[in-house]
Amino acid sequence: MTEFPHLYPAARQLAALSAEERIHRIRADRWISYPRAEAALAKLETLISFPERARMPNLLIVGESGMGKTMIIEKFTRDHPASFDETTGRLHMPVVAVQMVSGPDESRFYRRILAAIGAPEPPRATLAVLESLALRLLSELRPGMLVIDEIHSLQAGTIRE
Template identity: 50%
Template sequence: MSENGQLDLSHLHPDAQQIARLPNEERLRYVRSDRWIGYPRASAALERLETLLSWPSRLRMPNLLLIGPTNNGKSMIVEKFRRSHPAVTHPDHEETPVLVVQMPSEPTVVRFYTALLAALGSPLRARYRLADLEQLTLRLLRAAGVRMLVVDELHNVLGGRGDSRREFLNLLRYLGNELRIPLVGVGIRDAYLAIRADDQLENRFAPLTLPRWEADEDARSLLASFAASFPLRRPSPIATTEMTGYLLTRSEGTIGELALLLTDAAVAAIESGEEAINQRTLLLAPYTGPSERRRLFERELT
């Protein structure tokens, strides 16, 4: 409390200050919702995506490969970028500057074209000849004004047989040449291995990595941003060197796991009345890290 009896919320971002004055139920809903927490590598990725989107059309367009461990912020960056360039509805058509599609778990050319049509909102017939499917997809991509194609879960390419894998890599090269738009592949390290299998694609896709977090100044700055974003009524001392090391060890160094841990601790802080993420609320948090979850699951199977 401040001297005049009002809550002192100066430790929070302005948006979080407003939420912090609300009842617990509304604060808990806010804590559990998605939020964007910026950090240097994410900003660099967004800047690179902006550069690619504004690139003049030419025969050999530059592409990007966004690589990182599972749950380390790749999809959040893509979604942040897509929302900053939303689809625009015109009287006779809808313009989609950034199209995001997920690589099928068992990739084939037909399944990928079908996924593209679904992402464009096109009605699908039960059967298409491959040549007709290809021409329809290209026509709709052009009509929708797609200026960037993002392929998430690109590492699923390795799940295909050798011949289908090669066919799909050829398809990526064909789409880039035919549409003259940048392609962005998103995935774990195996996505790079898939692209590296084709010399021409490897030369076109510039890698940008999102490595696991280490206990350095960037991580402390990230934790300070998290602390300021949760609508808790007392400061959360989580940006210290000691706490940074503890939190990254417990979350195994990925931003997604770190967010889950801090969210559970913030919920515990509100429900317990502690109103801060600290040693007590971190112990109250029901969070378990990836390795522990695997051990528990394997133990239940035996």
């Protein structure tokens, strides 16, 4: 039986998949909308379309662990995928999302930015080189938004850090 008349049309297509494909789909992350998440996404949409100025507005999303903050970021990033412009030969990344390192380590942070934009990391680079490279590449990519997930990790260090 491959028609599944008792199922909704969208579910019929999934039911016709192989067992392996159905299991893979079941285990995958999926977006389940809820009002607070939609409000956060709407605010992010407003911020990404904001005209460039000296002091850009920002947003801090706070919540308990497991409340969906990272899922909101992932959904927003999926909704604004990177694209390659073949005429200019440039990559355009509307959103650059970075997972904050476990402590306030600038060198590791800049390495994470370079990894997020797909840039090779120079071997044995100093902090100044990493910072300069990350900032230069970000200025060339001109992302509409830089998202830093798990920013609370900055609190793990000492005052000097």
